[in-house]
Amino acid sequence: MEFIKVANTNQLNPGEKMKITYHGKDILLTNLANSYYAIDNSCSHMGGSLAEGTLEGTHIICPRHGSVYDVTNGKLVQSGKLLFIKVKATDLHSYPVKTEGTDLFIGIETV
Secondary structure, rough: OOEEEEEEEOOOOOOOOEEEEEEEEEEEEEEEEEEEEEEOOOOOOOOOHHHEEEEEEEEEEEOOOOOOEEEOOOOOEEEEEEEEEOOOOOOOOOOOOEEEEEEOOOOOOOO
16 A cells, blocks of 8 residues: 555644545545545545535535445445435545645555
8 A cells, every 4th residue: 555645734624624645546634633534535325526525524415315434434324315206326435635744645555
């Protein structure tokens, strides 16, 4: 696993989120009380950008159909709905995040 510098801590205040892109992969980076988390940015249902969703505590809500994910581990908390029908969504990949000084690094599997 390789750790890639993606941001500085001063770019992401507590309670904020940002989308980063690494080799064409969009990743959602969040700051919860100065603890940092990273998960896939695309909703598993139809690829909605979670960076455009609402962050409520440890949950991010997809702006398209309302699926809810836990940003600390990428787990699906609740499937969204399209009218009255639940959509099919699955867990997202989460990435380890580490800080060195003010630098933020995400662990990426290299092939």
